Amino acid sequence: MRIPALFVLLGFIRSWECVETRGKRYDGYQVIRVESPSINNTEIGNILHLYEVDIWRNPSISCASFDVMIRPQDLSSMTSNLDRAGAKFHSIVTDVQKLIDEERKPASRGRRRRDSGSKFLHVYHPYEEIRRWIRHFARINADIVRLVQVGITYQGRKIIAAKIGVPRGADKRVVWQDGGIHAREWISGASLMWVMKRLVRGYRQAEPDIVRYLQEMDWYIVPIWNVDGYRYTWTSNRLWRKSIGPKGSYGCFGVDLNRNFDTKFTGEGSTSSRACSDVYRGTHPFSGVESLSVSRFLQRKKGKIAAAITLHSYSQFWLYPYGYTHLQSEDENDLRSLSSRVVRAIFASNQTFYMYGSVENLAYQVPGSSVDWAHDALCVKYSFAVELRDTGTHGFILPARYINPTAKEYFEGLRVVADHVVDLPVEELKSSSCKQRGT
Missing domain, CATH: 3.40.630.10 (Zn peptidases)
Incomplete structure (x- = not known):
């Protein structure tokens, strides 16, 4: 898949966002399970890498899917790219901060x-x-x-x-x-x-x-x-x-x-x-x-x-x-x-x-x-x-x-x-x- 230049720039910018702030919150963050037809699916991996998502679980023989945490502002864009790539996905945690508070x-x-x-x-x-x-x-x-x-x-x-x-x-x-x-x-x-x-x-x-x-x-x-x-x-x-x-x-x-x-x-x-x-x-x-x-x-x-x-x-x-x-x-x-x-x-x-x-x-x-x-x-x-x-x-x-x-x-x-x-x-x-x- 050819990745638009805008998304390359987005991935570069994201790499600067490393220094943690005290009391970081995860309001609106979701964990998405991305079903991968192959555990070596490079196209899906490239999309996830683009957004610097936090990969909670990688694909394995027992479960050929990624569990990834995504920022609310990236959700629409990332899922659109996944959809175009033919990947199936669904949310398994709808609000990470709510889980943390509980x-x-x-x-x-x-x-x-x-x-x-x-x-x-x-x-x-x-x-x-x-x-x-x-x-x-x-x-x-x-x-x-x-x-x-x-x-x-x-x-x-x-x-x-x-x-x-x-x-x-x-x-x-x-x-x-x-x-x-x-x-x-x-x-x-x-x-x-x-x-x-x-x-x-x-x-x-x-x-x-x-x-x-x-x-x-x-x-x-x-x-x-x-x-x-x-x-x-x-x-x-x-x-x-x-x-x-x-x-x-x-x-x-x-x-x-x-x-x-x-x-x-x-x-x-x-x-x-x-x-x-x-x-x-x-x-x-x-x-x-x-x-x-x-x-x-x-x-x-x-x-x-x-x-x-x-x-x-x-x-x-x-x-x-x-x-x-x-x-x-x-x-x-x-x-x-x-x-x-x-x-x-x-x-x-x-x-x-x-x-x-x-x-x-x-x-x-x-x-x-x-x-x-x-x-x-x-x-x-x-x-x-x-x-x-x-x-x-x-x-x-x-x-x-x-x-x-x-x-x-x-x-x-x-x-x-x-x-x-x-x-x-x-x-x-x-x-x-x-x-x-x-x-």
Whole structure:
């Protein structure tokens, strides 16, 4: 399709609109689902790129459509171009700001009840309240919970993990879980706080499997990896995705930390070398302070990590390596078999349907991701990325009423992983690529 010069100019101008204003609002913004006849439909991609839309979800094998957020002033023009290109589309969120406003209402009530036990975990909270809750949680469960600094942010804040386990020697294997690497994906951190409490409660109530999990393994849980970015979603822009960092071209700042790992860093796929892009990969691998500092911590645990799981939203996918290539991991059969059992457990829990497969084959191509880096560099055979609820009705702005069911179903899948890795010989926890390299 030939693109009119006016639209080229429009796309150029849009690239200057990078510096965020405090308290950005999304009145009248819509999320449009654009059905693509082919997941490689260049014509549709060109139109979306023209308008610098925020792509909430890219086409995949499971869903050959784009979910894109569009400004109200661009809606008529963009949809006219899509219509001329023969694309089918419909609105799935008619007013983004209305969703955000509804999301904040229960949060304000929850803050007034922040000391009311489990009720705290049923709403979303600013980072300062999360930090206070985690400190209190560790203090009252000091026999099995310890806070560990695993990294630092660009603005100098600590990245904290809760280490949960029965104290023993240094030879214990590790289960690593993190959330909030993308700032706007609030459900990931909220779910992991729920998991923290569930593990401790299960231990206190002498549930045999959980007692065993904590006796045999140390559980490192990082609810919020991208602390600066998460705070920014509360103070300035609810839909901010990247980290906070020094300003680059056109005054844009921050990197997509999940494109910043040293795995085919400059590969093709959902990544960008433009500083203004939401999927900006940075200037070089580990240019993000957050990804660099946490990766150094994890390197010190190399050889002990039985499973590494990173939580995201949305799509309801249980994913495993690789994301940077269509080629299968040499551990494909084992990863697929375990993932199949995981999604069956999730469905049995809440009748929520998750799909499973490799990142590139089920979702889309993702170079520089933490799940691939853990598999290749840390030699973690059982490395997973989980896209939590939902499938687009609310997208990144998942109402607080879904925290409990989302966390509960994830935990049932987590049990399957824990049952599988708790007794495996250490050598069988190592990825095959690392075995062949002798690392």
